[in-house]
Amino acid sequence: MSILIALLVNGSVFSVDGIGRDLSTFRTPFLETQGIGQIAFTLNPEYTLLSQGGDFRGIFWTNPLKLSISIPVISGFTVMAGNLERFDQSYDIYLQDSTLRIHGLGEGAIEEVYAGVNKDIGPVSIVATGSYLFGTAWEIWNYSISGYTIIDTFLYHYRGRMFNCGLRHKIFSVAYEGFGEVRMVKLEEDTLTIDLPQRLSIGVYPKIGKWPLGIVYEHSLWNDTAYNSPHRFRISAHRGVFGVACYVSPWYIKDVTEYGLDINYAIPLRNVGSAQLKMAFTMRQKDGLREFQFAPKLTFLLNELFTRRRK
Amino acid sequence: MGNYRHGSDECLARVSCDSWVWVYYKLDLLRNMVMINAMNRYIVLMCLLLVACNELPIGDDELRVRGDLEPQFLELSRFSTFTEHKEVNAGTAQNLVFGMNEEYEARSMLSFEFADSSYQGLDEIKLVLIHSSEFNNDTIAFSIHLMDEQFSETEATWTDRSIDELWQTPGGDFNSDSIRFGVAEADSIVLYFNYLELAQIQAADGMIIIPRDTGFCYLSSKEAGRAARIELKKNDVTIPILAETDCYIVNGPEPVLLEDWIGAGWIFRDFVRFNYDTLLDSSMAVYAELSFRCSEYFASRDSIEIGVRQLLEPFSTFDTPTGPLIALERVGVGDTLVKIDIVKHAQRMIEHPDSNFGFYIAISPQNYDVSRIKLVRGSHRLNIGYVLPPQPR
Numbered sequence: 001m002s003i004l005i006a007l008l009v010n011g012s013v014f015s016v017d018g019i020g021r022d023l024s025t026f027r028t029p030f031l032e033t034q035g036i037g038q039i040a041f042t043l044n045p046e047y048t049l050l051s052q053g054g055d056f057r058g059i060f061w062t063n064p065l066k067l068s069i070s071i072p073v074i075s076g077f078t079v080m081a082g083n084l085e086r087f088d089q090s091y092d093i094y095l096q097d098s099t100l101r102i103h104g105l106g107e108g109a110i111e112e113v114y115a116g117v118n119k120d121i122g123p124v125s126i127v128a129t130g131s132y133l134f135g136t137a138w139e140i141w142n143y144s145i146s147g148y149t150i151i152d153t154f155l156y157h158y159r160g161r162m163f164n165c166g167l168r169h170k171i172f173s174v175a176y177e178g179f180g181e182v183r184m185v186k187l188e189e190d191t192l193t194i195d196l197p198q199r200l201s202i203g204v205y206p207k208i209g210k211w212p213l214g215i216v217y218e219h220s221l222w223n224d225t226a227y228n229s230p231h232r233f234r235i236s237a238h239r240g241v242f243g244v245a246c247y248v249s250p251w252y253i254k255d256v257t258e259y260g261l262d263i264n265y266a267i268p269l270r271n272v273g274s275a276q277l278k279m280a281f282t283m284r285q286k287d288g289l290r291e292f293q294f295a296p297k298l299t300f301l302l303n304e305l306f307t308r309r310r311k
Numbered sequence: 312m313g314n315y316r317h318g319s320d321e322c323l324a325r326v327s328c329d330s331w332v333w334v335y336y337k338l339d340l341l342r343n344m345v346m347i348n349a350m351n352r353y354i355v356l357m358c359l360l361l362v363a364c365n366e367l368p369i370g371d372d373e374l375r376v377r378g379d380l381e382p383q384f385l386e387l388s389r390f391s392t393f394t395e396h397k398e399v400n401a402g403t404a405q406n407l408v409f410g411m412n413e414e415y416e417a418r419s420m421l422s423f424e425f426a427d428s429s430y431q432g433l434d435e436i437k438l439v440l441i442h443s444s445e446f447n448n449d450t451i452a453f454s455i456h457l458m459d460e461q462f463s464e465t466e467a468t469w470t471d472r473s474i475d476e477l478w479q480t481p482g483g484d485f486n487s488d489s490i491r492f493g494v495a496e497a498d499s500i501v502l503y504f505n506y507l508e509l510a511q512i513q514a515a516d517g518m519i520i521i522p523r524d525t526g527f528c529y530l531s532s533k534e535a536g537r538a539a540r541i542e543l544k545k546n547d548v549t550i551p552i553l554a555e556t557d558c559y560i561v562n563g564p565e566p567v568l569l570e571d572w573i574g575a576g577w578i579f580r581d582f583v584r585f586n587y588d589t590l591l592d593s594s595m596a597v598y599a600e601l602s603f604r605c606s607e608y609f610a611s612r613d614s615i616e617i618g619v620r621q622l623l624e625p626f627s628t629f630d631t632p633t634g635p636l637i638a639l640e641r642v643g644v645g646d647t648l649v650k651i652d653i654v655k656h657a658q659r660m661i662e663h664p665d666s667n668f669g670f671y672i673a674i675s676p677q678n679y680d681v682s683r684i685k686l687v688r689g690s691h692r693l694n695i696g697y698v699l700p701p702q703p704r
Binding site for chain 1: 366367368369370371372373374375376377380381382595596597598599600652654658696698700701703704
């Protein structure tokens with residue numbers, strides 16, 4: 001049963017702190033492709049390998065299916081909607097302290113559904129989205145000592161909101177995310193409202209030789225002083241169907257730093273769209289603890305379905 | 312943990328469960344068979360990547376961000392212990408018992424419903440009593456007497472024949488002349504009767520089995536599915552008549568003031584209460600072990616189950632309301648130390664320190680047999696292991 005649960009959830013060992021792993025880093029509200037209708041399905045399993053002091057522990061996780069859709073309504077005006085996972089609260093950690101053994105297992109996330117509009121004015125795209133945050137997460141702490149076992153559980157319900165806006169030109173972009181909050185209801189306890197961080201993303205997109213680059217700086221600003229307000233950097237390049245990106249992304253949880261390398265390959269599907277295969281390698285580090293994550297991500301992009309239907 | 316080293320390519324797979332060693336071994340064999348030297352280490356690496364099978368405490372410091380989680384241990388001081396006794400009906404018991412020694416005497420009572428008031432042409436009339444094989448039954452003599460008064464199966468005790476009527480003589484009102492003598496031995500007791508005796512049995516309000524020797528004998532009751540029966544045989548056809556009612560009654564010793572006993576049949580419960588310690592405030596019990604020592608056993612079986620129930624109100628009488636069983640532990644007869652997990656009781660005590668009314672230790676089920684254990688006075692201990700619970704997010 002525990003194996004089944006482990007296969008159905010995803011997570012990071014660092015997700016036990018704060019409100020979990022922020023999955024929205026470097027995410028901007030801009031459309032990938034302008035002016036066409038598009039539906040994208042994304043599958044994103046993960047394999048995580050923990051390393052500390054020469055010991056290793058592996059965990060295989062899966063993520064929920066993601067869906068996004070964008071529909072051009074009139075020339076230069078596109079509406080879009082989709083779902084995402086915002087903060088992942090899953091983890092699976094064992095603790096051994098002399099006679100006491102604790103197994104902490106968390107599952108769940110703060111999910112997000114969003115809707116927005118994109119307006120193209122010449123070479124400039126202006127985008128605005130609003131998100132509804134929701135979700136349920138639970139934690140089971142299993143204590144074992146001298147052959148006796150006792151279980152403690154936590155249950156959380158989330159409701160919240162977030163707003164995004166941005167402006168993008170061919171060679172630069174700026175995006176702002178703010179006015180976000182999430183209300184957490186703990187079982188048998190009072191409601192707690194958490195202010196989500198404001199976030200500013202600035203990107204420049206020069207072209208060096210035949211390689212279009214993307215350089216993104218992101219600053220996440222938390223009101224809560226218990227958390228960091230990290231600065232993040234990401235650089236990417238692509239040519240044809242290949243793409244590569246690397247980034248440094250300190251977490252809002254103190255002392256946790258994440259480094260990542262993404263490799264993309266897009267397979268054109270004639271008259272349909274494309275299948276994008278991304279292999280994401282991530283290393284998270286906190287003191288002597290390292291977490292390596294290998295996450296193949298498969299996205300099916302279906303283009304211009306609505307246009308064809310009209311024909 | 313398992314380690315496997317292959318000498319030729321110096322590839323070391325340090326993995327954390329034996330299945331890894333098995334996987335690696337199989338892969339090594341495969342390599343030798345098909346000579347896939349170059350691929351070998353990558354296959355092992357892929358296996359390591361794709362399968363998770365260990366529970367090493369890696370990253371355990373991350374759990375500690377939610378709390379200290381250091382286990383602490385505490386022994387609660389004892390407030391009081393004493394023994395309570397009550398004479399309780401055994402009509403629902405799985406066994407019938409008859410026997411006696413210096414302290415106890417037990418008698419079994421049966422009654423039958425006959426379809427006909429008179430039977431003709433019977434070849435054989437016999438009463439069959441089946442021994443309960445779980446017990447070490449003694450070979451003892453007994454006599455069977457017909458009852459002068461009716462009894463209530465679910466209310467009769469040594470002193471009462473029903474809830475509001477006493478026996479004229481404690482221990483049952485029966486004809487002093489026995490209808491049959493016998494010796495309890497082998498797997499079952501079979502007693503033969505004639506027509507005249509059958510008529511007496513039919514006219515009586517039941518029968519009672521009186522022990523005549525020291526020792527105890529256990530029979531299966533109808534609750535155990537193997538009731539005593541009268542078999543009437545006619546022309547090779549046997550008509551079984553199962554006992555309509557059966558129960559046993561016991562007389563035993565009064566508890567000694569400064570001794571702690573638990574007992575079944577003639578029931579003793581040991582009350583114990585420990586003082587709550589405020590160190591436990593807001594903590595979570597992860598371990599609570601109630602222990603006590605035993606000095607004397609009186610039992611006809613090899614092991615006994617001891618149960619613990621929590622009092623829901625301050626102790627007043629034997630019948631002070633209790634909750635359901637919070638722990639049940641089987642101990643071997645002769646064990647000198649008994650340890651029982653009562654972590655749920657400890658947790659309730661922490662959450663509701665005002666409801667720390669103590670608990671009963673008793674043999675369970677309390678009417679299963681006639682047995683008794685003497686507990687060493689002052690040996691009760693309650694050790695609690697606790698942690699401060701993790702903070703929610």
